[in-house]
Amino acid sequence: MRTLSDVYIIGSGETKYGELWEKSLRELAVEAGLKAVEDAGIYSKDIGILYGSSSLAGSINGQNDIGSLIADFSGLASSNIPAIRVEASSASGAAAVREAYLAVRSGEYDVAMVGGVEKMTDIYGSETLDMVGTILDREWEWFMGATPAAMAAMTARKYMKDFKVEKESLAMLAVNDHENASKNPNAHFRNKLTLEGAMGATMIADPLNMMDCSPMSDGASAIVLASEKYVKAHKLDGIKILGSGISQDYLALHSRDSLYRLNSTVIAGRNALSKAGIKQSEVSFLEIHDSYSIYGLIELEDLGFAEKGKASQLVGDDIKLNGALPVNPSGGLKAKGNPMGATGVGQFVEAYLQFKGKAGERQIKNPQYGLLHNMAGTGSTSLVHIVGGA
């Protein structure tokens, strides 16, 4: 009889995020994957399984079965390493990590790779928007003219009205993201942003302007997971996944209990913290899914770091890199970028770098626990993971 294994992250790799016209979907995926294998100090053939995550490759790039694509192009297929794709909209990345985590934990594999990739610039204008609409409820939302930005804007309006929150509080999250991204060589946007600049950007869906919306990014992120047995046998070190939570709400926003409480985030967060056996106060930094700035505020509340309607009190100094609760040291979805299938994996890359002391100018001092939050679309599925140094 076998028992459950602790699960480690032993390596990470990432491409730059951005508009990468010169690189294809497969090139991005393989670049990140090979970097992760090299970083882990293992051989590719030691990998037991590859979980590919991509939300839109089938829609945008006309390429499904991207697990096989990556396995083929990276040479993993020559060792017959199985490869499948996990898709959960913009939470595909963390969903793939969770499947890899369960597979290693159960003893099925000693080593699993997760590779997240998205190539969002290959088609243009309204077509890209149409593809992004595939993560909403197609028949009840998209066909009625709703876009992800419009949905987020509705939520923002009601939140700001009910809790008397000013637009500045949303903008300050973007300012923080850009500040951190300026220290991240892989970030999509490395320019610093002033509060005035954030407030004065082109309107997208009132009250959300361009600086409230994460960009369409190309990019790939990869991590290597391993069992305790493997880590010890090969004298590796790594960081640990201490808790994994996943939960669900309605896909269609109109069916939810509340426009500004993300039930899936509330439950996933609670479960992950409980499994890790820690409290919010022990968390050293957060990576949260701020695809739109309003979600950043709401998530801080739904993850238990502020009371409902009060997160704006945190977005001054507290969330800065040297603050009481650093948020999105990577630069977050707004400034590091949002290549959908890669985004959630990229949060693990950031955590790995932070715990290994490799985060450069954006290094947080002596982190104990990191909380990573990845969300599908407007909140249908949420995943929360707690990671810590091993």
Add this chain to the structure above:
Amino acid sequence: MRTLSDVYIIGSGETKYGELWEKSLRELAVEAGLKAVEDAGIYSKDIGILYGSSSLAGSINGQNDIGSLIADFSGLASSNIPAIRVEASSASGAAAVREAYLAVRSGEYDVAMVGGVEKMTDIYGSETLDMVGTILDREWEWFMGATPAAMAAMTARKYMKDFKVEKESLAMLAVNDHENASKNPNAHFRNKLTLEGAMGATMIADPLNMMDCSPMSDGASAIVLASEKYVKAHKLDGIKILGSGISQDYLALHSRDSLYRLNSTVIAGRNALSKAGIKQSEVSFLEIHDSYSIYGLIELEDLGFAEKGKASQLVGDDIKLNGALPVNPSGGLKAKGNPMGATGVGQFVEAYLQFKGKAGERQIKNPQYGLLHNMAGTGSTSLVHIVGGA
């Protein structure tokens, strides 16, 4: 410390497969899912997680995140039951079952549902073909004009030449599929097929004619998996998943070792049999992924039921329902149909019905073990599962 659990299938549900113009993607998925829950005799809220499988929903129907879609429309979201999608081309179904199997086996969940669905008739003609092309290597195969049928035809030509196999041997697999499907109320095609009819059909890609090619089907299949603890606590019965194997080959056909040896199938089959601790001779029936008739022959060989080039010796009486080795009692991909994301789950539905004695006119007497083989595209990923009565 927890130990690994045995994994049971405790219920199944399925829609009819076919051109179902009056039903949408979500209606199909929910119909199959609710039937499975009812069949299992549990409450929906007892489900720990939903694995949705669909290969083409993001491409054909403009709907990604179909895990969330099903959870929403079926009411599972009201119990916050998490839902993700697994995609591995035409092997998405078995890949999703495997993820559910690992999740239950590791103790993460006591009950998991797998729902596979595809709605392939919603767009027409060349567009549907273009969408099916998303499961090939887009840049190296599809853009060069290759189609799945053309790839299978190349394989068939070389196989028939090298092993001096006549076209009749391929046709006899289709005849067998149609014979069995005539006894399956859910099958796409219930007409019996004569050898002459199979030989004389419209040519698609020489030597494969229309009767060598599985159809574009709409449909959904669902099963409910449960841990041993849950099954005993609730005095349920079910069938057991005794072994699960998955393996990989190159996505692009031109990179493979051989045109007519499916390495991924060879390895996945060997692993599944080894994990179940049984030999080929103990298998009572097979469900194999005969998306094109030539693959049926090759798979019988690569799964170890015939020597390479000799499977044509089996396709007479042996593969019939009352033969020594019944193949595709469900009607197989050719006649039960091939709604891609549902196909692999549908094989489990058939196995469940066979072991529960509920397969009606196509019932196999006292089955001991069933082998289920589901394959991605031209063989990039293969999954093999061994199931048996509990």
